[in-house]
Amino acid sequence: MKITDIKVEQSIVPVKHQFVWRKGLSGSGAEQDVARVTIETDEGVTGVAFAGHGRIIQDIVDRRLRADLVGLDPLMKEYLWHRAWEVDRVEETPIYGLGVIDIALWDLNAKIAGMPLYKMLGGFRDRIPVYASTVTYSTIEEFLEIADQCVDFGFRAIKLHAWGDPKQDAKLGQALRAHVGPDIELMYDGSAGFDLVDAIYVGRALAEAGFFWYEEPMREFNIDAYRRLRDKVDIPLLSGETSDGAHFNIADFIAFDAAEMVRTSTHYKGGVTGAMRIAHLAQAFNMRAEVHGGGMANLAIACAIPNTTWYESLVKTNPIIVEPGIGNDGCISPPDVPGIGWGFYPETDY
Ligand SMILES: [Mg+2]
Incomplete structure (x- = not known):
């Protein structure tokens, strides 16, 4: 079999519900620039x-x-992944671009195998708990109201994207724990908003409030800062979401004691191949590789591996609108169709 073409359909689509994020920083604008990438083959x-x-x-x-891939065999995913890294050496491909071809190749391979991707990758479970991952709401009171809505729906875990203000975020963490009680798992995502001093302050407050993880409080360029932070706070650090270099870099976060848990994802870690490499690397150290972000490819990873706890689903509005496919048990199942199952749950493809 040979690759005959790679088609890209680029379009600008309106963002229905914006990802409001931190103080004045928008995680998404009013429009999203998206691409559908199709790998075509001589066998149809x-x-x-x-x-x-x-x-981009x-x-x-x-x-x-x-030009690099046409004529090559799409079943040779490992070699084609190697090619993506060769191109990366020249292009310094953005991390969101490194795995796009790999994701399409796994969709193609799973279709040929007649298997849903999560089963082709090993298949660990066919249903997984989901955590509600909030945008930055206006006030502590609004966050508490959103938490009530999430718990009423059936979510058992909530993650905060807050203001990036150490004092306010610490207060929010403590207020939220007092509000929901001990049985709802809470996580906090710093989205790289702090330096070391502020990261220690917030981490200590979250530890006191019994948060389950403390995610990306600082930019992930400097692993030593994470090692120092880990020495100072008594809460599991979840590291490596946006760091460059996929499993190579995650290996250093582990080797230098800069994480209790690491991030993996199809879209920032070199596609399905990169995400699975990180999951297995972490498992060898008895560590979790928590799947970052939603979408069908990440759902497949989450159900293929044993060492992630949840699938991440954004909650962006008030009142909340829950992503299609999530039941009132707070869980979601991957589609039982060959390939990745794009379009099975509308609006979750990107
Ligand atoms: Mg994050």
């Missing part, structure tokens, strides 16, 4: 991936990837 079977940053993806495919 195709593989599809969806990506944000559509214009289109540019990389047009200038580099199409």
Whole structure:
């Protein structure tokens, strides 16, 4: 079998509910630039991936990837992943671009196998708990109201994206724990908003409030800062969401004692191949590789591996609108169709 073409359909789509994030920093604008990438073959079977940053993806495919990959065998995923890293050496591909071809190749391979991706990858479970991952709401009171809505729906775990203000975020963490009681798991995502001093302050407050994890409080360029933070706070650090270098870099977070848990994902860690490598690397150290972000490919990873706790689903509105597919038991199942199952749950593809 040979790859005959890689098509990119780039478009600008309106964002229905914006990801309001930190003080004045928007995680998404009013419009999203997206791409649907299709790998075509001489045997008619195709593989599809969806990506944000559509214009950049289109540019990389047009200038580099199409010419590099046409004529090669799409079943040789490991070699093609190696090619993506070769191209990365020249292009310094953004982390969201490194795995797009790999995701489409796994969709294609799973279709050929006639298996849902999560089963093709090993298949660990067919239903997984979901955590409600909030946007930054206006006030502590509004956060508490949202937490009530989440618990009423059936979520048993809530993660905060808060203001990035150490004092306010610490107060929020403590107020939320007092409000929901001890049985709802709480997590906090700093989205790299702090330096070391503020990260220690917030981490100590969250530890006191019994938070389950403390995610990305600082930029992940400097592993030593994470090691120092880990020495100072008594809460599991979840590290490596946006660090470059997929499993190579995650290995250093582990080796230098800079994490209790690490992040894996299809969209920031080199596609399905990269995400699985990180999951297995972490498991060898008895560590969790918590799957970052939603979408069908990440759902497949979450159900393929034993060492993640939840699937992440954003809660962006008040009143909350829950992502399609999540039941009142607070869980979601991957589709039992060949491939990744794009479109099975509408609005979750990107
Ligand atoms: Mg995060």
